[in-house]
Amino acid sequence: MPEAPRPVAGEAGTEAAPAYRGAVIIEWPPRCPYAMSGCAVEIFDAATGKPFTTVMATGITVRTDADANLSADLVMFAGQDGEPLFGGEPELDGDAWKQLGTGVFSFLVSEMRVREPAQRRKP
Amino acid sequence: MSDTELYRIDDGGFSVPQGLEVLRTPATGASIPPLEEPDAYRGVIAIEWPPPNGASPYSSMPGCLVSVTDALTGKPIMTCTKIIVHADAGALVTADLTMFADADGEPLLDGEPVIDGDGFRTGVFPFLVSEMRVRHA
DSSP, rough: OOOOOOOOTTTOOOOOOOOOOOOEEEOOOOSSSOOOOOOEEEEETTTTTTBBBTTTEEEEEEEEEEESBOOEEEEEEBBBEEEEEEOOOOOOOOGGGGGGGGEEEEEEEEEEEEEOOOOOOOO | TTTTTTOOOOSSSOOOOTTOOOOOOOOOTOOOOOOOOOOOOOOEEEEEEOOOOOOOOOOOBGGGGGEEEEETTTOOOEEEEEEEEEEETTTEEEEEEEEEBOOOOOOOOOSSOOOOOTTOOOOEEEEEEEEEEEEOO
């Protein structure tokens, strides 16, 4: 049986997949009267269940396309090698804390959660 | 900027009664960022996400299962084709909805879409997000 031709990235109908850095769970705050605050959103590693502590300080962008999977672009602290920093202390650029390296990294979203109203965020 | 100057907050989206002046006194060493023009939000929405697949931590969710509802009326918004949610730590959670637009370029909540060139006329409209829900499996 002849082997089916394999799609080549860049051809019509195919695209090179984004370099996802893993899968995340996003936990949203409970219902708000008008608008919810972005600082109440938490991100967890879907594989380990551990929270991402290096992403909350900056920003989250969730992309929902009707013909694609949910993904999230997270602005995270980055190490000196430019890779996302999942724990530990952020690298300093010289002696300046103000010049912490950050980067935007794409993750698949495997679950959305909504925090119960009585549940309080852990510090 | 000095501690003695008066600053009106009447161009940043707040409604200040005429004749009223609001003082902003920066603390020593603090800097107040310049006021930005607020986005023209088109309403408040609730977003409903699909339940988790559960098969694997890496099993992702298809975007076509996400639904959007007007938070004030409770009616579903069926004319939305793409959602980008912004959750910045220092701001409110907002969503840019790519929606069908009417002849005036305003978001089309019901009725017939307008043909524009080869497809339907669409636009990107910012909304505030008041609630996230997860559909039960």
